[in-house]
Structure formats: C-alpha cells, structure tokens
Amino acid sequence: MDLQKVAQKNLEGYVGFASLPNQVYRKSVKRGFEFTLMVVGESGLGKSTLINSLFLTDLYSAEYPGPSHRIKKTVQVEQSKVLVKEGGVQLLLTIVDTPGFGDAVDNSNCWQPIIDHIDSKFEDYLNSESRVNRRQMPDSRIHCCLYFIAPSGHGLKPLDIEFMKRLHEKVNVIPLIAKADTLTPEECQQFKKQIMREILEHKIKIYEFPETDDEEENRLVKKIKDKLPLAVVGSNTIIEVNSKRVRGRQYPWGVAEVENGDHCDFTILRDMLIRTHMQDLKDVTNNVHYENYRSRKLAAVTYNGVDNNRAKGQLCTKVDTVDGMSPLAQMEEERREHVSKMKKMEMEMEQVFEMKVKEKVQKLKDSEAELQRRHEQMKRNLEAQHKELEEKRRVFEEERANWEAHQRQEQQKLEASRTLEKNKKKGKIF
Amino acid sequence: MAATDVDVFSNEEKRNLTLGGHVGFDSLPDQLVSKSVTQGFCFNILCVGETGIGKSTLMNTLFNTMFENEEASHYQNGVYLRPRTYDLKESNVHLKLTIVDSVGFGDQINKEDSYKPIVDYIDTQFENYLQEELKIKRSLFNYHDTRIHICLYFIAPTGHSLKSLDLVTMKKLDSKVSIIPIIAKADTISKSELHKFKIKIMSELVSNGVQIYQFPTDDETVSEINASMNAHLPFAVVGSLEEVKVGNKTVRARQYPWGVVQVENESHCDFVKLREMLIRVNMEDLREQTHARHYELYRRCKLEEMGFKDTDPDSQPFSLQETYEAKRKEFLGDLQRKEEEMRQMFVNKVKETEAELKEKERDLHDKFEQLKRMHQEEKRKVEEKRRDLEEEMNAFNRKKVAAETLSLSQPLKKDKDKKN
Numbered sequence: 068m069d070l071q072k073v074a075q076k077n078l079e080g081y082v083g084f085a086s087l088p089n090q091v092y093r094k095s096v097k098r099g100f101e102f103t104l105m106v107v108g109e110s111g112l113g114k115s116t117l118i119n120s121l122f123l124t125d126l127y128s129a130e131y132p133g134p135s136h137r138i139k140k141t142v143q144v145e146q147s148k149v150l151v152k153e154g155g156v157q158l159l160l161t162i163v164d165t166p167g168f169g170d171a172v173d174n175s176n177c178w179q180p181i182i183d184h185i186d187s188k189f190e191d192y193l194n195s196e197s198r199v200n201r202r203q204m205p206d207s208r209i210h211c212c213l214y215f216i217a218p219s220g221h222g223l224k225p226l227d228i229e230f231m232k233r234l235h236e237k238v239n240v241i242p243l244i245a246k247a248d249t250l251t252p253e254e255c256q257q258f259k260k261q262i263m264r265e266i267l268e269h270k271i272k273i274y275e276f277p278e279t280d281d282e283e284e285n286r287l288v289k290k291i292k293d294k295l296p297l298a299v300v301g302s303n304t305i306i307e308v309n310s311k312r313v314r315g316r317q318y319p320w321g322v323a324e325v326e327n328g329d330h331c332d333f334t335i336l337r338d339m340l341i342r343t344h345m346q347d348l349k350d351v352t353n354n355v356h357y358e359n360y361r362s363r364k365l366a367a368v369t370y371n372g373v374d375n376n377r378a379k380g381q382l383c384t385k386v387d388t389v390d391g392m393s394p395l396a397q398m399e400e401e402r403r404e405h406v407s408k409m410k411k412m413e414m415e416m417e418q419v420f421e422m423k424v425k426e427k428v429q430k431l432k433d434s435e436a437e438l439q440r441r442h443e444q445m446k447r448n449l450e451a452q453h454k455e456l457e458e459k460r461r462v463f464e465e466e467r468a469n470w471e472a473h474q475r476q477e478q479q480k481l482e483a484s485r486t487l488e489k490n491k492k493k494g495k496i497f
Numbered sequence: 498m499a500a501t502d503v504d505v506f507s508n509e510e511k512r513n514l515t516l517g518g519h520v521g522f523d524s525l526p527d528q529l530v531s532k533s534v535t536q537g538f539c540f541n542i543l544c545v546g547e548t549g550i551g552k553s554t555l556m557n558t559l560f561n562t563m564f565e566n567e568e569a570s571h572y573q574n575g576v577y578l579r580p581r582t583y584d585l586k587e588s589n590v591h592l593k594l595t596i597v598d599s600v601g602f603g604d605q606i607n608k609e610d611s612y613k614p615i616v617d618y619i620d621t622q623f624e625n626y627l628q629e630e631l632k633i634k635r636s637l638f639n640y641h642d643t644r645i646h647i648c649l650y651f652i653a654p655t656g657h658s659l660k661s662l663d664l665v666t667m668k669k670l671d672s673k674v675s676i677i678p679i680i681a682k683a684d685t686i687s688k689s690e691l692h693k694f695k696i697k698i699m700s701e702l703v704s705n706g707v708q709i710y711q712f713p714t715d716d717e718t719v720s721e722i723n724a725s726m727n728a729h730l731p732f733a734v735v736g737s738l739e740e741v742k743v744g745n746k747t748v749r750a751r752q753y754p755w756g757v758v759q760v761e762n763e764s765h766c767d768f769v770k771l772r773e774m775l776i777r778v779n780m781e782d783l784r785e786q787t788h789a790r791h792y793e794l795y796r797r798c799k800l801e802e803m804g805f806k807d808t809d810p811d812s813q814p815f816s817l818q819e820t821y822e823a824k825r826k827e828f829l830g831d832l833q834r835k836e837e838e839m840r841q842m843f844v845n846k847v848k849e850t851e852a853e854l855k856e857k858e859r860d861l862h863d864k865f866e867q868l869k870r871m872h873q874e875e876k877r878k879v880e881e882k883r884r885d886l887e888e889e890m891n892a893f894n895r896k897k898v899a900a901e902t903l904s905l906s907q908p909l910k911k912d913k914d915k916k917n
Contacts, residue, residue, distance in 0.1 A: 073582045073583065073584050074582070074583050075583070075584045076560075076562050076584065076585055077562065078560065078585060078586075079561045080561035081561070081587070082559070082585075082772075082776060083587075083776045083777035084538070084540075084585070084587055084592050084776050084780060085587040085590045086776075086777050087538050087590055087592070088530045088533065088534055090778070090779075090782070091529065091530055091533055091781055092526045092527070092529075093716060093718060093719075094716075094781055094782070095526045095529050095530075096526050100522070100525050102522075121520070122514075122516065122520055123519075124514045124516050124520075131512075148510065148511045149511065149512045149513070149514045150513050151513075151514055151515075151516055151520070151522075153516060153519070153520060153522060153523045154523030155523070156522060156523045156526060158522050158525065199800045199801060199805055200797060279535075280535075337520075337521065341520060341521045341522050341524075342521035342524050343524070344528075345522065345528060346525060346528035347528070347532070350532065358635070361633075362634050362635075365633045398825065402828070402832070405832045409835065409836065409839060413839060416839075416843045420846065424850055427854050428854070431854065431857060431858060431861065435861055438861070438865045438868075442868050442869075442872070445872050446872070449872065449875055449879060456879065456883055456886065463886065463889070463890055463893070466893075467893050470897060474900060477904070
C-alpha cells in the first residue's frame with residue numbers, strides 16, 4: 068500500500084469498536100495461556116521451595132522431587148509441566164530446572180547445557196514457524212530465568228557473573244538473592260548495592276521493567292527498581308502467627324513470613340512475575356530474544372550456506388546481519404545482480420567478437436585491395452607492352468611498305484629502261 | 498502477538514494441580530488486553546460493488562462519520578482499488594481503519610477481468626506481510642497490517658437473483674478473504690420480496706460452492722447470537738447520515754413521500770445486525786480468520802510455488818536451514834548453468850564466423866589465382882606477337898639485304914650493256 072496520509076477522524080456517535088478489548092479478552096481466555104519459567108542456582112538455595120510458594124501448589128513434592136534432590140553427575144536440563152486454573156483462566160506452566168548446576172568441583176562450562184537448551188527451544192519454534200504447513204505452533208521457549216544468588220553478603224561469585232553474561236541476551240534474567248532470611252536488612256541493602264554495581268560493571272542486562280504512560284505505574288516500577296535484586300524467602304509450611312495462618316519459617320527467635328514485605332521481597336516478585344509482567348516477559352522473549360536468535364541464524368545460513376552458528380557458547384557481540392532482507396528476497400536480489408552481470412558479460416563478449424570480426428574483415432579488404440592493385444598494375448604493364456609492340460609493328464610496316472614501294476618504283480624504272488633499251492635495239496635495225 | 502499463541506497443548510505429561518490460594522495469574526487476560534490497547538488495533542475493510550450502490554454511504558453510517566469521498570464516475574477504464582486509512586478513537590481504544598473501495602466495478606462493457614484487480618490487491622497485501630515475515634531483521638509487532646479482514650460484497654437489489662458477475666467475483670474471492678454479502682439499498686424491496694430474494698441468493702451461493710463468512714459459534718458467550726445472525730444473511734442494509742425527526746427522536750433515516758426509512762430500526766433493515774456482527778462481536782475473529790486461515794493458505798501456496806517442502810523424499814522433516822541450503826545450492830547451480838550456456842553460445846558463434854571468414858578468404862584467393870592465370874595467358878600472347886614481329890622484321894631485313902646485294906650487281910650489268 069502506498070504511504071498515505073492517515074486522517075484523524077472524530078466519531079459522531081457510538082460505533083462500538085471499543086468492545087474490541089473484550090473480544091480479545093474473551094478469545095484469550097478460550098485459548099488458554101502458557102508460561103515457561105527456568106530456575107537456575109546451586110543446590111540447596113531454596114529454588115523448589117520458592118516455586119511452590121510462588122504458585123501456592125506442590126509442584127515439587129516427595130513424589131516429584133526438586134532439582135537439588137536429584138543428584139546428577141553433570142548439569143541436566145529437565146522440565147515439568149503443570150496445568151493450573153484460576154478464575155476461569157487456564158495456565159500451562161512449565162518449570163525448567165537445572166540439577167547439578169554449580170555443584171561440581173570444576174564448573175567450567177556448566178552453563179553450556181542451559182544455553183543449548185534455550186537455543187534448541189528457539190530452534191524448534193523457528194522450524195515450526197518456517198514450515199510450509201503451519202498448524203499449531205506450541206511455544207516452549209523460555210520466558211524467564213530466575214537466577215539464585217547465594218546470600219554470602221559480599222558480592223557475586225565468578226560463576227554468577229559468567230552465567231549471567233552468557234545468558235542475558237538469550238533470555239530474560241531475573242537475579243534473586245536466595246534464603247534472604249540469613250541477611251539483616253542492612254546487610255541485605257549493602258549486598259544488593261554491591262550486586263547491582265557488579266552487574267553494571269560487567270554490562271549485564273537483566274530484565275527491565277517497561278516504562279508505561281501511567282504515572283502511578285511508573286512510580287511503582289521505580290520503587291521495584293530500587294529494590295533489585297529481589298531478596299526472597301520461600302516456605303512449604305504454614306504457621307500460625309497472631310491467629311493468622313501464614314507461610315513462614317519458624318525459628319526459635321521468631322517467624323520469618325514469606326508474604327511480609329518487611330521480611331523479604333517475595334510479594335514484589337510474585338506480583339511482578341505473575342500478576343503484572345507475565346505477559347511482558349513473554350513479549351520480550353518473542354520480540355527481542357527470539358528475533359535476535361532468528362536473525363543470527365538466518366544471516367549465517369544465507370551468507371555462507373553453511374551453519375556458522377558454532378559460536379553458541381561464546382559471548383555474543385553485536386549482531387551482524389544483512390540489512391533487513393529475508394533470505395528469499397536476498398536470493399531475488401542475487402538473481403537480479405546475476406542477470407545484470409550476465410548482460411554485462413554478454414555485452415563485453417559481443418564487443419570483443421565484433422572487434423575481432425571487424426579486424427579480420429578489414430584485413431581481408433586490405434589484401435583484396437592489394438591484390439586488386441597488383442592486378443591493375445600488371446594489366447597496365449601488359450597494355451603498355453602491347454602498345455609498344457603495336458607501335459613497333461606500325462613503324463616496321465611503314466618502313467616495309469615504303470621499301471616495297473621504293474622497290475616497286477625501282478623495278479618499274481628498270482622495267483621502263485629495259486623496255487626502252489629493247490625498243491632502242493629494235494629501232495636501230497632500220 | 499496473541500494470534501500466534503498455541504491453540505493446542507502438546508502431548509507431554511501434564512499434571513493438574515490445585516492451587517492453595519490466590520496466585521494471581523487470572524490477570525493474564527487483562528495484561529494481554531492492556532498490551533493490545535496500548536499497541537492499538539487495526540482493521541481493513543474491502544467494499545466491492547457497482548458504482549453508486551451505496552458503499553461509501555454505508556461506511557459513513559457504520560462508523561458514524563463523514564469519510565472524504567468524491568463520487569465516482571461510471572466511465573472508468575477498468576477496476577482499481579482505492580484504499581484510505583483513518584485513525585479512529587473510541588473510549589481509550591485506537592483503531593486504524595482502512596477502507597478499500599473498488600472503483601469502477603461493474604461499469605465496463607466487458608467485465609471478464611473485473612475481479613482481477615481485487616484479487617491482485619488482496620494478494621499484494623498478503624505478499625507484503627509475507628515478505629516482512631521472511632526478513633532477517635523484522636519487526637512484526639510494529640508492522641502496519643494491511644491485509645483485508647473483511648470483504649463486504651454489495652448485491653444490487655434487483656429482487657431476482659445474483660448477477661453472474663457477482664457469482665464469478667465471489668467465487669474468486671472466497672478463498673482469499675472473508676465475505677459478508679450485503680443487499681444494498683434495501684429500501685427498494687418489500688418485505689416479502691426480500692425474504693424470497695435472500696433465500697434465492699443463499700441457495701445460489703451454496704449451489705455454486707461460494708464460501709461466505711460464518712459467524713463463529715464455538716464460544717459459548719456469543720454462539721447463540723452468532724448462530725441466529727447467520728440465519729439472516731445476507732444482510733439487507735440502508736445507509737444514511739441524514740437526520741430526520743421521528744416522533745420526538747432524531748434518527749438517521751431516508752425521507753420519502755410515503756414514509757421514513759429508519760436506518761437503525763431493525764424492522765426496516767438489517768443495519769443494526771450488520772453493525773453488531775461486524776464491529777461489536779466478531780471484529781477480532783475476522784482478524785484472526787484472516788491471519789490464521791486466508792494468510793496461511795496464501796503463504797503455503799506461495800512457498801510451495803517456490804519449491805519449499807516440509808519433508809524430504811525420505812519423509813524426514815527438513816530443518817529450516819537445510820531447506821534454505823538446498824534452495825540456495827539449486828539457485829547457485831542454476832546461475833552457473835546459465836553462465837555456461839552463454840559462454841558456449843559465444844564459442845559457437847565465434848567458430849561459425851571464423852569458418853565464414855575463412856571461406857571468404859579462400860574465395861578471394863581463388864579469384865586472384867584466376868586473374869593471375871588470365872594475365873599469364875595475355876602475357877604469353879604478347880610474347881608470341883612480339884616473336885612474330887621479330888621474325889617478320891628479320892625476314893624483311895634479309896629481303897632487304899638480298900635486294901641490296903642484287904641492286905649492287907645490277908648497275909654493273911647496265912654498264913656492261915652500255916659498253917657493248
């Protein structure tokens with residue numbers, strides 16, 4: 068469509084398309100929702116407990132033990148799918164956990180299986196998106212990665228930094244301070260400041276809350292930003308405190324309540340992750356991380372026809388891609404280039420050919436002219452000789468004629484004198 | 498985009514768990530809705546119908562606004578499509594509305610190709626979207642979607658049946674766009690005639706295999722109303738922006754000497770039904786149908802045309818990479834072959850011309866050989882003549898000498914005679 072002016076129109080009465088959001092709402096509820104959450108961290112940091120607390124359900128239980136209970140020799144990536152329903156809304160929740168992460172003595176490259184898993188989910192989506200027959204496109208891409216930081220109180224460990232640096236451009240990373248009930252509020256503050264400093268220093272891009280037009284929302288977002296990274300506490304047990312039943316951890320010196328904003332940032336995490344930004348996490352995964360993966364993958368294919376994506380585990384720098392062209396459009400472009408190249412080649416060959424032909428024809432003409440000239444010369448020569456001969460003959464004939472005439476004259480004279488003598492002799496006798 | 502979310506859950510083992518309290522993900526639809534409201538919506542309507550049948554008036558009436566429109570003339574050379582985009586706002590909902598008008602439709606004497614510009618326009622919008630989707634660096638969420646979501650086909654209120662142009666055009670369009678057939682200027686048909694007309698039209702559509710848009714009945718909240726509306730198709734509409742006072746209300750209507758036809762009166766025409774179905778209930782479904790059905794069909798055909806397949810000869814699914822690699826190899830091989838062909842053609846041409854020129858050279862040579870021979874012949878003749886002349890000269894000289902010798906002895910005889 069040609070770019071045209073888009074006119075602003077004011078409606079003079081109720082039309083009814085303001086119901087569009089309701090229509091969208093209705094359809095989305097009917098379709099149901101999906102969300103994939105990844106939890107990463109060393110054993111014993113309370114990952115399973117936190118998940119159970121977040122979703123108020125026994126995702127991890129004796130029957131389905133959490134990652135720290137499944138001791139592995141190497142880092143595995145495993146997923147559990149659960150279907151939960153609330154208020155008519157159905158959610159298919161996939162929790163991806165990584166047992167064995169950071170638990171070995173030598174943890175070099177322990178992030179590799181995780182990166183491979185994320186990439187393979189992107190690859191699956193890319194393949195199903197690129198099929199000719201597209202039916203269902205199940206979205207199993209990782210929408211969010213909760214990274215658990217041990218509450219040392221000092222700073223990030225080298226493993227933490229390595230992991231986040233390698234994953235921040237592939238997935239939404241939300242770092243959490245685990246088991247925050249081992250830090251006092253002041254220690255926690257310091258710790259958070261230190262972590263944020265280090266994150267800034269290493270240019271790690273953790274998940275950012277989007278700006279909105281709403282003033283109120285922006286203020287809330289700012290408050291959350293000041294508390295990053297969130298320090299959380301989880302619990303599988305319900306305790307009675309002041310005749311209220313709460314989730315908490317019972318200590319001899321008191322109860323650390325999970326949902327108490329003064330005790331930890333759990334409610335902030337839950338509200339942000341589930342109640343307000345779940346959709347945004349999915350959108351950022353789709354529009355940013357997935358698109359990055361896709362453009363890198365397609366650029367490698369088109370440029371070399373060979374899979375250049377061996378640099379999977381390496382730190383990703385700026386994405387180098389062809390200027391916004393689809394591989395098919397690129398082939399089209401190449402085809403056009405080739406056509407013009409062929410035309411040029413044809414023209415050149417034509418020119419060379421013409422030139423050579425002209426040369427040869429010229430040569431032929433020249434030799435013809437030369438031969439003609441020689442022939443002319445010889446002819447003239449011959450004619451000259453002819454003429455000379457004619458002249459000679461003429462002279463000779465003339466001479467002969469004269470001599471013969473002279474001879475005849477003499478003869479006649481002689482005849483005449485002879486006759487006279489004869490007559491004289493005859494006359495004398497008388 | 499919500500439209501690409503999964504329809505069917507995968508077959509992995511899923512546990513159903515009960516929640517021990519209010520988690521809060523029931524706000525997910527609200528999160529989705531607020532996102533789409535911020536982004537704004539987009540809707541594209543195509544109006545197909547003869548000149549003067551009331552397309553522009555109906556659009557104005559539907560959207561309660563005067564869209565700028567010059568009246569079209571009947572003397573267009575062919576059919577062309579005129580899209581116009583407007584930014585509308587209602588409550589907090591932004592709608593980017595594009596109305597595409599088919600100008601000149603039905604005016605030509607030969608209408609065989611009338612449907613082509615319409616089909617081409619629809620395909621072009623699909624193509625543009627496909628190209629964007631296939632780009633390496635793409636921004637689909639920012640993309641202004643121009644694909645046609647609904648085609649309102651305006652049927653002339655003859656009261657008898659569909660024109661053959663209508664059948665042909667709708668048949669060509671039904672696989673590319675959702676069609677809602679509309680009986681225009683319905684205030685010229687009486688109620689009983691209308692009833693018969695509707696039945697005739699629907700049966701003709703069915704017998705000719707034309708697929709029109711059915712309002713969806715799978716969602717319980719709207720299935721009832723959609724099902725009942727399906728039975729009223731095609732909608733008989735009247736459009737007007739003029740206001741007439743009826744009773745103590747001012748309504749939009751057309752004033753005739755014999756009465757007032759009220760646009761929003763359901764017993765006068767089906768305008769309200771159309772507005773309800775098109776805008777208030779099924780707008781989102783129409784957008785979804787266009788994307789999930791018509792666009793996918795176009796895309797599938799286009800890709801198959803270009804030689805893409807989903808499985809290789811062994812029925813192993815191709816990965817995207819393999820497909821592109823194979824395509825690319827084929828493509829490069831093709832280019833190589835073309836180059837070779839051209840080179841070969843030149844080699845042949847050169848050979849031919851060389852042979853020609855050689856022949857010419859030989860001919861020239863022969864010609865001059867011949868001339869040389871002729872020349873030799875002439876020379877010989879001249880030599881002969883020269884020899885003859887020489888001989889004659891010699892003979893003459895001999896004669897001369899002989900005669901001289903004779904004449905020398907003659908005078909002696911004379912003297913001798915004289916002495917006697």
